Structures are given as structure tokens and as C-alpha cells.
Amino acid sequence: MIIMTNNSPQVEYIPPVYKEKRLRHSKNPDKIGVFLCRCGDNISNIIDMEKLKSSIKADFVAEFENLCSINCRRHIREEIIEHDLDRVAIVACSPLTHLKTFQNYADPLNPHMVEMINLREQCSWVHTDQEKATKKAIEVTRAGIEKLKNAQALDKIIRQTEKSAAIFGGGISGITAALSLANQGIKSCIIEKKPTIGGNMVKIGKVFSPEKLAEECALCILNPIINEVINHKNIHIMTRTNLLRAGRKATHFKLILEKDTGLVHEERCIACGKCAEVCPVEVPDEWNQKMTTRKAIYKTFPQAVPDVYTIDRENCIECGMCAEACKMGAIDFKLKPEVIPFQAGNIIIATGHENYDLNKRPEYGYHRFDDVISQMDLSRILGVNGPTQGELLRISDGKVPDKVVMIQCTGSRDEKADGKRYCSKVCCMIALKHASIIREHYPDTEVVICYTDLRTVGMYENYLRYVQDKGLKLIRGRPGEVSKKDGKLVVRVEDTLEGKPLDIETDMVVLSEAIEPSAGTMRIARKLNVGMNQDLFIKEKHAKIKPVNTDMGRIFVCGTAQGPKDITDSVAQANAAAAKVSEEIESGTEAEPPVAVIETSKCDLCGKCRNICGFKAVYKDEENMAVDPMACRGCGACAGQCPQEAIEIKGINDQELYAQIKALLSDKEEGEIRILAFLDNVGYTAADTIGYNRINYPEAIRIIRIPSINRIMSHHLMYAFNQGADGILMAEYPDECMLEAHKAKIKELTEKIAAEGIPNDRLRFYKAYAPHYRGLNKQFHRFYEDIRAEAKI
Amino acid sequence: MMEKKHKKSQHSLVREIKDNLRASPDLGIKRCMQCGLCTSNCPAARHSDYDPREMVKKVLDNNLEVLDNPDIWNCFYCYTCASNCPVNNSPSLINQILREKILNTGGNVSRVAEFIEFGYNYVEKGVGTIPSTFFQDLVDDFGEDYPKLKHDLPDIRRKLGLKEYNLKGEAAAEVKNILKASGFTQRLEKLKKIA
Missing domain, CATH: 3.50.50.60 (FAD/NAD(P)-binding domain)
Structure with missing residues (x-):
């Protein structure tokens, strides 16, 4: 709950107050209430509600028509208070749609004391045999209640x-x-x-x-x-x-x-420039792309901010003349x-960004020929505060060029060594901008742009037309070389639209250099x-x-x-x-479990948790390893890596997992097949979608929702196999930043299970995609059929 | 984890080139954007109607007319196109594969007739030496220096402490066997016969 007051922009955080927890193992164990929902008849038309109800062992059981309706909010609250319930199981639809609703309805209870059992999307909507579906419903409900009994009340993490x-x-x-x-x-x-x-x-x-x-x-x-x-x-x-x-x-x-410090006391300098006047060192000025010079003590450009002079230590000879000239005593060679x-x-x-180093494309002669320049060089030349005060003049002879050829994609869209594979995105527009300025002020200068694709996306297309109207020659072809012949620059290019190789004679070549990090x-x-x-x-x-x-x-x-x-x-x-x-x-300011928590006393700082975490949630906080709860997704990859077993995943603990596994397999009969499906949120969504589409799959499939397969250890799987699971399917969305952890996990689990003598096709992994629910359904069927076929033999 | 199956394209010139032993797996033929950089730098294109960009275009279009174009025989494998291509394509390599395809169907063998001796030198001496028919061309190009070099070469090599460069004995026999076993010699015979 966040309260904001009008007179103060400060945010105050008041943590919610939940019903006090009973002590565990006390004489009075937690009281459990179970609320069943018929969901109109979406659940009750397939599942025998009476049978289900009579199977439930709890302190309170009640059945409703539409549990999510606002009326039931009152019912749930009243029953919690009247029967002094500590934990509540909602036997209804998917937690993905309604968990938050019911956590809210059960308000005096901690949200983690509410468990949803999904009988609609994952039972009544996907099975047609009433008897089998009811049997599954009873078992799934029991598993949910067992999980609930082991749930820990957790507070939101506040930061x-x-x-x-x-x-x-x-x-x-x-x-x-x-x-x-x-x-x-x-x-x-x-x-x-x-x-x-x-x-x-x-x-x-x-x-x-x-x-x-x-x-x-x-x-x-x-x-x-x-x-x-x-x-x-x-x-x-x-x-x-x-x-x-x-x-x-x-x-x-x-x-x-x-x-x-630049050897200048910033607060004393008044930028009068006397220092630069007396400085004897002249070096090429980067501000003007090295086309002019500056002194070793300088200000980048007249409007520079902060407005102070600074010494370029690399070139300063420490003659001290500037310090002498400075009336403010701002220059201090001892400044550290x-x-x-x-x-x-x-x-x-x-x-x-920086601009691409054109020396890496020697075939265009940037350093061999004065009049081969970059677009940034041209920017400076055309700038009124540049080396030519905005006049378009050749560097070699100071004359206005009759022709300017621009070469696009210099260093961009280039898979070769030192090239940049991406499109630098702005160069087409920069070339057009400069072409526009040139054609405007020098109508006798011809401008040619050699391009591969002109990328003037969106509204920029208007600008292309505007520049084209000023007169512009476009040649579709990527030049291979710039050379010099009889004092003229020659650009060699194929006009690919005409299919003819050209040697374009010109006075100036402008390379549209790539942008690089x-x-x-x-x-x-x-x-x-x-x-x-x-x-x-x-x-x-x-x-x-x-x-x-x-x-x-x-x-x-x-x-x-x-x-x-x-x-x-x-x-x-x-x-x-x-x-x-x-x-x-x-x-x-709030993070919700599941999150990983490191028990610092057990931790030996090996750093394996930090290395595996693709969310970069683990960091070293001065002397301890720590988890940023805001970044942590509770996937459990770190816990799987920790040799000291110092990491606990709050929000889905081992007891909860074991209780669910056990309950889902407890009433398995002779000759029956059981497949446990561990699904992450995306996999679980896909499974729900199978339900929305009323597509059937075998009752043998029993789903357990997990934050990630990284949470699951081989001992969980072995426990399931020993309890009678015939197969285990683990489905997860291949999240890019955790791919390595996934691969390692799959390898680890596969190897460990094989070492225990479980046939390798009994543990399957599947990449889940929310819209591809049919793929998951196919996996369910295939797994079931494979096991059945094997059982027959 | 399920393996993703990539659908293979139907039979085409591009497929044939990608599948050829000479082609590296990252050959960028399909990524060609027809920028013409290869043609702009191509010495063969400067002196003839050969256009590597157009050749690649025809291959991409699966236009078999490319095989009948006499201009493709003007490439002399300088590899400038390959070393400049921004998408890692190699028109020069594509050219080689096309020529191989043509030769395999018995076409244009006259184009390689004068190189056959080069192959035989390889079989006999274990090194590829310039065919004798090229002697006059080299003299025309380099003048009297060429026969002089030819004449003095054994002395020069001796002075430099270099050994005989033709393979001998066991090594020569081994190369010969390999060339025979790999079908090189047979192919040479076949070309010679048609030529």
C-alpha cells in the first residue's frame, strides 16, 4: 500500500498487516478451508462434485456456483473469520487468471496462504470421461492441499x-x-x-x-x-x-x-583565452576533425560548457607560459x-558512439588523398564555425569542387574483417542533408550518391524527394575503389541498374562512415x-x-x-x-517471491551462483554474496549450483514440491500410467490454452507449476520415479538470458537420472511457447502413447 | 529437447553450390544484395563483358542460361571479389563450381585443354609446373628475363641452398597413387580424350 499525500512528494511505504501466523508444530495445527467452485457448470458437468467434496479432509469445505463473483468475496472472508481458517485452498480455475483475485478475497490471510487448484483449464476442459476426470480432480485437489500445508507465509520484499x-x-x-x-x-x-x-x-x-x-x-x-x-x-x-x-x-x-583537472582550477578560470594566445604548442584540433590546429591549452569550441580552458597533458610541454599569462592564477601544473x-x-x-576508422578501408584512400573525406569532415567544412567558415572548399587546393561523390555504407553492412555488419541507420539521411546543403549553395556542383539501398524510412522519404528535387544523381552500386588519375579522383563502381562498370571522375569523395560503439x-x-x-x-x-x-x-x-x-x-x-x-x-519498491535467499553463514563465496544467473541478480556486496530480489525470478538455477546448499528459493520450497509429487502419485493403481509435467509459467499458460480450446489429453498427465526447470533437482525427479511416475516432462520457455543455465540443467538432470538406471526417454524436455499449445498437447499424447506401447510389449 | 528440422530447398543452382565441397558453410551467396562491388573491382569485368554480379544474380534466379554465357570463362581467379564482398560471398568460387558443372557435362573442354599438361605434370612430378605451351606468352610478357631465369634457376636454387623441387621416389609415387585413387588422373584422361 502506498500512500501519497498532496503536500509531500515523498513516498511512504506501509507494509500490509496479515493475520498472525500460528507457531508450527504447535498443539493447534493450521486450520484449512477448501472452497469449491462449480464455475457455472464448467467444472461440475464433468466432475462429480459430491464425490470430490467427500474426499476432502479439511476443517472447512464449501461449494459455490461462481466463486470469483463479488458475492463470494464476502463469503470467503466470513468463513475465514468464522472458522478461524489459516490456509485456504480454492478449487476452481487457473491461478494465472484468478490467483490475485482470491488472494485479495482472502485478505486477512497472507497471500501465500492461498492455493489455487486448477480443475477447469487442466481437468474438466481437457477430459471427457467423468469417472476418470473425477478421480484426477480428487487427486489434484489433494496435491494442492498438501502443497498448501507446506507453504510458508512470506512478506513482500520492500526496497x-x-x-x-x-x-x-x-x-x-x-x-x-x-x-x-x-x-x-x-x-x-x-x-x-x-x-x-x-x-x-x-x-x-x-x-x-x-x-x-x-x-x-x-x-x-x-x-x-x-x-x-x-x-x-x-x-x-x-x-x-x-x-x-x-x-x-x-x-x-x-x-x-x-x-x-586539466591542470586548471575550473572555478578560477574566466575563459579569457590569454593562456592559449601565448601557448607555443600547436596540435591538430579534433573539434575540426584535425583540419585546423589548436593550442595545448584550449577550449573545445567558443560555446563550450563548462566555459573553461583545459590543458591537453599529452601535448603540453609544461613551459609555464600560460600560467604566467593567467591573471586569475587558474593554472596549476601540480594539480592531480x-x-x-x-x-x-x-x-x-x-x-x-564513435565514427568508424576509415583507415580500415584503405581502398577508398581516406589517408592517401586529401580530398577523400568523411561525412563528419564535411559537416565541419559546411559548419559556419568550421575550418572554412562554411565554404565548400577542397582541402588540397581550397577550390570549390565541381563534383562530389558520396560513398554509402563505408564500414557498415559489411561482414568482412573490421567491418560492421549492421546498417548505421543515419548515413543515408546525413548524405542527403549534405547533398541538400551543397545543391542549395553551390548549384554548379554536381552531387552523386553511390548507394546499395537508400534507407529513408517513414517520413524521411519526404526529405529524399525534397533533396531529389534540388538535383541529385543516385547511382545504385557499391564502389570498390577510389584512385587518382591525371590529378582527378576516380571512383570505380558498377551501375548495377544499367549493368555497366563506371569510372566516375570527381573532385571530392565523401565516405559515409559507419557508427561504432x-x-x-x-x-x-x-x-x-x-x-x-x-x-x-x-x-x-x-x-x-x-x-x-x-x-x-x-x-x-x-x-x-x-x-x-x-x-x-x-x-x-x-x-x-x-x-x-x-x-x-x-x-x-516491491518484489514478490519466489526469490532466492543466500544464507551467508554457509556461503563460501565461490561465485558459482553469480556466474549462472542470467538475470544478473546475484552480486558481491562488499564481503558477502547477495541477491537483488527485484532482479531475481526465483528460477533456482543458483540453488542448483551451490555446493554449500546455502541458497533457498523462498516461495516454492522442497516440502511443497515433495508433497505435491507424492500426492499426485498416491492413488496410482496397477497398470495405470502417470506422467508428471513440470511447467514454467509459459508452459503452464500453454497448458491452460489447451483447456480454453477444449482439446483432450490423457488423464495420466499431472501438472506441477514451477518457476523454472532450474528449480528442479535430480532428487525431486528420483523421488517422483520412486513414487511411481512413469514419465516426467519438463517444459519451459527458452529465455535467452538463461539458455546456458538451461542447457547445463538439462545435461545434469539427464545424466543423473541415467546414472540411477531410469531409461532416458522417460525424462523429456520441451521448449514451450505460449501460442504453440498444440505442440505441448502433442508432447502429452506422444509421451503417453510411447509409455503405453512399451507397457504392452 | 526436440530438434528443429530445417526445410531444405528444392534442387537449385544455389543448393548445388552450397553443397559443393569447395564452398565453405558460411558462403554468403543467398545474402547477395547485388551491390556490384565485385564487378567494380573485377579486372576481368574491366577488359571483357564478364559481370560477376550478374552471374550471381542468374544463379540466384536459377537461370541455367548462366552456363551458356561465354563471359564466365574470363574470370582468372584473382579472388578480389571474394576478399571484398560485404556479405562474404565469393563470385570467384561460384564461377569455379559453374565451370566444373559445365566440364562434367562435357561442355567447353577446349577452355581447359591447355591446362591439361599442368595436371599431368602434377601426376608425374608431384608439383604443378607451368605448361610448356605457355612459354612463348611468358617470354612476350616478361621479355628475355624469363628464359634467362628459366636457364639459371637450378644454379640460383643451388646457391640459395634449396633442394630439387620435383618430388622423387616414394613421395612422387605416393602423390601419384593419391591422384589416381581420388579420380584425378581418370578425370585428366577423360578431359584429354574430349579435347
Whole structure:
């Protein structure tokens, strides 16, 4: 229950109060009540309710027409109070549909004191023989009650995430996310490794606008946002700062940051620039793609934030001239990098991208020919604050080119060594943007784009038409080489639509370089133990439904750190990441069992649990191993790995499993076949769906719902076989992040069961998919028929 | 766990190429996007009407006319296409397999007639040496240096401390046996007969 008051944004958490538990093994054992539902006649038309009712041994048994109706809510509550019931079994339909309803109806009881027995989807709807179905119903009910007797009352796990966020990367994504959080009252810190924030967007000059069919000034859009960030009371900016170490706690992250000073006292510098005037060291300026030079003490660009000068230690010769020139005494060669401990409730990774190293495609001659440039180089050339003040001039001779040829997919969509297999997504639009600017200002300059596929998705198609109208030559073909002949650049390409090889003579070649994950992205992923995809971008938790979550709880991703994307998408994703952080802070406070709990005194820190957990729920908390209950799914993989047996899965304990197994096999008669099906939630859903579709399968199938096959140990299976199970089917959805654990589990169980002398076809595994219920049904039938055929022989 | 069964495509040129022993399992033929990078770099395409991109297209279309196109015999296996192809396809390798298919049905044997001696050298000496019919071409290309090199080669090798490069005795016999057992020699005889 969360109570919010109007005058305070603070969230107060009040845990629910349940009926007090009786002491176990006390003189008065828990009282059990059983509520039977006829479900109209959905259950009672196949199952003999009288027979079922008389078979039940409990302190209270009652039968209802429609147990889920709101009237019955009153009945259930009244009976619980009147008969002083401690545990309640609901014999009705699937827990997937109604468990929450009945936990609510049984409100004074702890939710774990309510057990649902599924007689509709998994009995009356799938069997037609009344006698056999009733027999199964009696047994399934007994198993449910036995499980209920062994259930443990568990409290919800409560956690309050700290109300703060660390945002790595100060580009458009990081800035957007920080601003959104700060506006929601959440303290945010932007951590940027470079001396200024703004990222790649400050360099590109113009951005394309498909809406207005125009190019807009990037810095003009960005500057007001940056100003807002600087002045925001909830945002702190740390530049020249790197992450050294990260530790994870239940409610926050402990980060160790290193801030390089740039040998300048930031608070003293007034950015007058006198230092740079006297500095004797000139080096190529990365801001202008090394087409111009800067000094060893410099400010990245005039509007840089923070507005301070900084020394590039690599090139500084420590002559001291700048320090002499500085009237503020801001320069200090003795300044050491500062190590700063930092704490944040959440983390957003917005570490962006880098541009592909064009030296890896020597056939295009980027470094051999001055006038072969990259799109980023062209951005700077066309930028009014660039090396040519926005004039389109060749680097070699300073002349306006008569012809510009652009080569798409340089390094992208390339399976070769050093290539990037993915499409970099933005290069088609960048090429068109530059073509548009060139055609606008230099109508005598011809622009040719050599492309494989033009990807101007969605509304961007309008922009393509707009640029085409300005006059643009498109050649469908991927060039193989750029060479030089008689002083002219020659692009060799096949016009694949004409089927003819061409040598295009030109004055300038622009390579549309791929986007690749930045070194910072890869470094931070390793430090934070966040998963990357095979192209080394940060991997989202689910590409469709969790696009900004990472595989680590409370760590989110946005912008090009996650994959190539344009500014629009980066901003959208940044806002989504901020919303997720906010959600985590406001409501990410409850976790429901089953969850794994480590008994620290037994644990010897071997780390096997941490290695197996695909949900990354296990972490080392200073000196102990710990489980993050929010990330844990209670699958039990860790418990299976633990050599010390120090891990317990709260919510489905061994006693519950044993009790169910035993009860489901207890009345097996001579010559009868019994198959136990252990199904995870997806498998269980598929089994329910078989019921919805009224498809029959043999009564021999008895279903036990488990969180995951990882929860099941060989001793559970051996217990089942010894109790008379003829076969065991284990079905589970192949969850990507637990695939390795599944494989290991299947191997382990298969080997152990074989060692006990059980024929290997008596233990079967099946990959369950919710919509493919027919597949599961087929498995049920096949298993049954195989055993029957064997029994006949 | 149930094994997923992949449906195999029906008989086609692509299938034939993928199944050929020469083709590596990750040959990207089906991923060809007809970008034309192979053709742009192809020396044979520069000097003739051979178009590797078009050849691959015909194979993908299962267009058997590709086998009748005389231009495919202009490829000389420089492998530039294979080393540049962005989807890991190898037009050069496809070309080889197509030629093999043509030769197996007895077509165009004249195209390889002059290489037959190369095969026989291999059988006899255990090393492939340039057929004698090529001598004049090499002289035309390299001038007098070529016969001089040819003449001086034994001396040069001796000076460098290199041994005789033709295999002898047991080793030569072994290579010969392998070539016979693998059907190489027989194939050579067959080609010679048709040529």
C-alpha cells in the first residue's frame, strides 16, 4: 500500500498487516478451508462434485456456483473469520487468471496462504470421461492441499531505490535524460570524460528536418538545452571524469570516479583565452576533425560548457607560459586527478558512439588523398564555425569542387574483417542533408550518391524527394575503389541498374562512415557488468518491450550507446530511460517471491551462483554474496549450483514440491500410467490454452507449476520415479538470458537420472511457447502413447 | 529437447553450390544484395563483358542460361571479389563450381585443354609446373628475363641452398597413387580424350 499525500512528494511505504501466523508444530495445527467452485457448470458437468467434496479432509469445505463473483468475496472472508481458517485452498480455475483475485478475497490471510487448484483449464476442459476426470480432480485437489500445508507465509520484499541518478555521457541523450529527471525532482549527475558536454551534436553543424524540409542549426537547438542543464539546481556536471570502479547495493550503486583537472582550477578560470594566445604548442584540433590546429591549452569550441580552458597533458610541454599569462592564477601544473566516491540510485548509460576508422578501408584512400573525406569532415567544412567558415572548399587546393561523390555504407553492412555488419541507420539521411546543403549553395556542383539501398524510412522519404528535387544523381552500386588519375579522383563502381562498370571522375569523395560503439561504452559496460550485443553496443533487456532497460536492474541505456540512431530517436529513448528511472524510484519498491535467499553463514563465496544467473541478480556486496530480489525470478538455477546448499528459493520450497509429487502419485493403481509435467509459467499458460480450446489429453498427465526447470533437482525427479511416475516432462520457455543455465540443467538432470538406471526417454524436455499449445498437447499424447506401447510389449 | 528440422530447398543452382565441397558453410551467396562491388573491382569485368554480379544474380534466379554465357570463362581467379564482398560471398568460387558443372557435362573442354599438361605434370612430378605451351606468352610478357631465369634457376636454387623441387621416389609415387585413387588422373584422361 502506498500512500501519497498532496503536500509531500515523498513516498511512504506501509507494509500490509496479515493475520498472525500460528507457531508450527504447535498443539493447534493450521486450520484449512477448501472452497469449491462449480464455475457455472464448467467444472461440475464433468466432475462429480459430491464425490470430490467427500474426499476432502479439511476443517472447512464449501461449494459455490461462481466463486470469483463479488458475492463470494464476502463469503470467503466470513468463513475465514468464522472458522478461524489459516490456509485456504480454492478449487476452481487457473491461478494465472484468478490467483490475485482470491488472494485479495482472502485478505486477512497472507497471500501465500492461498492455493489455487486448477480443475477447469487442466481437468474438466481437457477430459471427457467423468469417472476418470473425477478421480484426477480428487487427486489434484489433494496435491494442492498438501502443497498448501507446506507453504510458508512470506512478506513482500520492500526496497526503496535512492532518489538520484548518475548519467554517463554528456551528449544529447545524456543531457535530455538528466533534464527530464531533474525536472521531476531527481538529483542527476552528468559524468562526461571529455572537457565539454554536447557530444557529437555540437560538431555536426546542421540537422535535417523532414518536417520542415529544411536543415536547421544544431547548436542553436542544443544551446538553450545546455543552458537549462547548467542552471538546473538538480543537475551536477562532471567533465573530464571517468568511472574507475562500481559496486552494487540493494538500493544504490557505489561509484568511484576519477576527475582529471586539466591542470586548471575550473572555478578560477574566466575563459579569457590569454593562456592559449601565448601557448607555443600547436596540435591538430579534433573539434575540426584535425583540419585546423589548436593550442595545448584550449577550449573545445567558443560555446563550450563548462566555459573553461583545459590543458591537453599529452601535448603540453609544461613551459609555464600560460600560467604566467593567467591573471586569475587558474593554472596549476601540480594539480592531480581527484578520486571521488559517488553514490547514485540509478544509472543511465548514454556514452554514445564513435565514427568508424576509415583507415580500415584503405581502398577508398581516406589517408592517401586529401580530398577523400568523411561525412563528419564535411559537416565541419559546411559548419559556419568550421575550418572554412562554411565554404565548400577542397582541402588540397581550397577550390570549390565541381563534383562530389558520396560513398554509402563505408564500414557498415559489411561482414568482412573490421567491418560492421549492421546498417548505421543515419548515413543515408546525413548524405542527403549534405547533398541538400551543397545543391542549395553551390548549384554548379554536381552531387552523386553511390548507394546499395537508400534507407529513408517513414517520413524521411519526404526529405529524399525534397533533396531529389534540388538535383541529385543516385547511382545504385557499391564502389570498390577510389584512385587518382591525371590529378582527378576516380571512383570505380558498377551501375548495377544499367549493368555497366563506371569510372566516375570527381573532385571530392565523401565516405559515409559507419557508427561504432565508443570505447567509453565498452569500458563502462565491463565496469558495470552490463551485457553487450555481438556488435558491442549495450544490449537492451528486450528489443521490443524493454528497449531502455539493460540486463542489470536500475541501469538503463539510451542514445547511440545502444545502437545507431538519429537525434530524434536518441531524445525519445533518453526520455524513456528517464521515465524508467523515475518509475524505479517512485514504485520499484516491491518484489514478490519466489526469490532466492543466500544464507551467508554457509556461503563460501565461490561465485558459482553469480556466474549462472542470467538475470544478473546475484552480486558481491562488499564481503558477502547477495541477491537483488527485484532482479531475481526465483528460477533456482543458483540453488542448483551451490555446493554449500546455502541458497533457498523462498516461495516454492522442497516440502511443497515433495508433497505435491507424492500426492499426485498416491492413488496410482496397477497398470495405470502417470506422467508428471513440470511447467514454467509459459508452459503452464500453454497448458491452460489447451483447456480454453477444449482439446483432450490423457488423464495420466499431472501438472506441477514451477518457476523454472532450474528449480528442479535430480532428487525431486528420483523421488517422483520412486513414487511411481512413469514419465516426467519438463517444459519451459527458452529465455535467452538463461539458455546456458538451461542447457547445463538439462545435461545434469539427464545424466543423473541415467546414472540411477531410469531409461532416458522417460525424462523429456520441451521448449514451450505460449501460442504453440498444440505442440505441448502433442508432447502429452506422444509421451503417453510411447509409455503405453512399451507397457504392452 | 526436440530438434528443429530445417526445410531444405528444392534442387537449385544455389543448393548445388552450397553443397559443393569447395564452398565453405558460411558462403554468403543467398545474402547477395547485388551491390556490384565485385564487378567494380573485377579486372576481368574491366577488359571483357564478364559481370560477376550478374552471374550471381542468374544463379540466384536459377537461370541455367548462366552456363551458356561465354563471359564466365574470363574470370582468372584473382579472388578480389571474394576478399571484398560485404556479405562474404565469393563470385570467384561460384564461377569455379559453374565451370566444373559445365566440364562434367562435357561442355567447353577446349577452355581447359591447355591446362591439361599442368595436371599431368602434377601426376608425374608431384608439383604443378607451368605448361610448356605457355612459354612463348611468358617470354612476350616478361621479355628475355624469363628464359634467362628459366636457364639459371637450378644454379640460383643451388646457391640459395634449396633442394630439387620435383618430388622423387616414394613421395612422387605416393602423390601419384593419391591422384589416381581420388579420380584425378581418370578425370585428366577423360578431359584429354574430349579435347
